[in-house]
Amino acid sequence: MDITQVIREFVVTEYLPDTPPDELEVDYDLFRNGVINSLDLLRLISWLKDHFGIPVDELDIVPENFRTVAAIRDFVDSALPAPAERTLK
Amino acid sequence: MYEWSEEHRELRAEFAHWYETLGEGHLEADRDSGLPPRAWERVRASGLLRLPFHAEWGGRGLDLLSTMYVLEGLGEGCRDGGLCFSICTQIVSAGIPLQRFGSAELKARHLPGICDGGTITAHAITDPNGGSDVLGMGMTAKPDGDDWILDGDKVFVTNGPVADLIVVYALTDASLGPFGLTAFLVERGTEGVLAGADVPKMGLRTSPLGELSLRGCRVPAANVLGRPGMGFAVLDHVMRWEILCSFIVQVGAMQHRLDRCVEHATRRRQFGRPIGSFQMIADQIVDMKIGVETSRRWLYDAAEGFVRGRDVTTDIAIAKVLASEANVKSALSAVQIFGGRGYLTETGLEKDLRDAVGGTIYSGTSEMQRIRIARMLGLKESQT
DSSP states (O other): OOHHHHHHHHHHHHHOTTSOGGGSOTTOOTTTTTOOOHHHHHHHHHHHHHHHOOOOOGGGOSHHHHSSHHHHHHHHHHHSOOGGGOOOO | OOOOOHHHHHHHHHHHHHHHHHHTTHHHHHHHOSSOTTHHHHHHHHTGGGTTSOGGGTOOOOOHHHHHHHHHHHHHHOOOHHHHHHHHHHIIIIIHHHHHHOOHHHHHHHHHHHHHTSSOEEEEOBOTTOSSOGGGOOOEEEEETTEEEEEEEEEEEETGGGOSEEEEEEESOGGGGGGSEEEEEEETTSTTEEEOOOOOOSSOTTSOEEEEEEEEEEEEGGGEESSTTOHHHHHHHHHHHHHHHHHHHHHHHHHHHHHHHHHHHHHOEETTEEGGGSHHHHHHHHHHHHHHHHHHHHHHHHHHHHHHTOOOHHHHHHHHHHHHHHHHHHHHHHHHHHTHHHHSGGGSHHHHHHHHHHHTTTTSOHHHHHHHHHHHTTOOOOOO
16 A cells, blocks of 8 residues: 555544545645644654654654645655665554 | 663762752741742752753753753752742743754853743743643734734743743644644743732742733744744643653652651551551552652653654653652652641641642643543544
8 A cells, every 4th residue: 555545544544534535635634624633643643653663853743744645645755765665564 | 760870870969969958948938939039049059950951052961861860859859849840840941942943043042041040931831711722722923024923811830920031832823723833932021921920829839820911912933933833843842841850850759758758657656566567558658669660660761762752642641640640649648657747737748748739730631641642542532
C-alpha cells in the first residue's frame, strides 16, 4: 500500500469513521473542516513516529505539514530515507 | 534506572547548601503568603535559575536530566514548596520556549535576565471560562501592521503578580484547530497589560498566583515564539518541561518526607514498641517508598525518551498522574503517621498536604491526563 493510502486509512479510521477511505480527497482541509483537534494531532504525530519511524520535532509541527492527507504524505516523504531503505511496519 | 555520574553528584552537591537557606522561615512565609521578602534575592544568588540555559546567555548549559537531578535535590532540601514552584515556573515558562523557539534577537534581549533572575517570568495559559481545552480560550490576537493586538483575560498565572515577562497564549485563527494558537512574549510595561494581585489559595502560598488582563495590547510580531500558529507546539514543549521539572521537585520532597516518617516511626513508641513495628504504619511507609520510586523512575524515563526524540506523550501523562497522586497520598500518610503533631502547622506536614493537592490540578488535571492517555490508546471521542 502506498504512503498516501496508509495515511488516508489512518485518518479515516481515527477521525472520520463514517467516511469510506477513497472518498477522502487528499487535499481536504483537515483543520478548517474540524476533523483534527489538538488531542487528535498528538495521536497523529505519535502514529507517524511509530509507523514510519520518523522523528517529529516540535519545529515540524506547523500547519503546512498536517493540513491535508497530501501534506502529511509530503512531510513523511521528506523525512523518510530513500525508498530502498524503508522498512514500513 | 538512570545512573548518575560522579559529575552529577558533584553538581548537586554544589547547590546543596542553598536548599535549606532557600526554605528558611517557610512556616511563617506560608502564613504570610506571597513571595517571601528577600527569598528571590537568595534564589538569584543560588544560580539555580541558570541550569538549563546556554552559557552564551549566562546559563549553565545543563541538559534536561541534569537539570532535573539538581531540582530533585531542591525538593529534598528546601521545605518551601511554593518557592520551589515559582523557581520551576521561572525556568520553564518563558526561558525554555524562548531558548527553543525564540529569535536570536529575543534570546539576546531576555535570556540573560531570565538566567540571572532579574527578569521574573510567567506564562498565561488558562482562560477564565476554559481550562484544559486551550483552543476554547477567549484571549485573541489580531494582526495589525507589524504588530499583533492582544485582547482577553487569563487566570491562574503563577508568578503573574510579580512577573516582568509573560508568555501569553492567544487564539489567532479559530478555524485552524490545533494551529489556531500562537505564543507571544509580552513585557509587563506594555500598554494595556494589567496584572492582578496575589489570589489566596489552599497551598503553594509562597508562589504568587494572579490574573492577567490584556486590553488592546500591542505586541510586535517579532515577539511571537516560533511562528503564528505554533502556539500548540510551544505549549506542548513547555508542558513537558514543566511536568518533568516541577514533579521531580516533588519526588525530592516525597523522599524527604519518607525519611522523616521512617525516622519518626523508629523513634516514637507506643505500647512499649516503635510505631513502625505496627504493620499498619509500616504499610503506609512502604507505600510512600513505592510512590517515590515509581514517580522518580517514570519521570526520568520519560525525560530520557523526550531527549532522545521518542514519543513520550503518554509517558509524560502517566508520570504526571503517578507523581502528583503519590505526593498527595504520601503527604496524607505523613500527617496520619505523625498523628496529632502532624495536624499541627508547626510540623509543616499539613502545609505539605495543601501544597500537594495543587499538583493533581496544575499542568493539566489528573482527569485531563487520563483523557490524553485514553486518546493516545485510540479510544475515541463519542461521535454522538
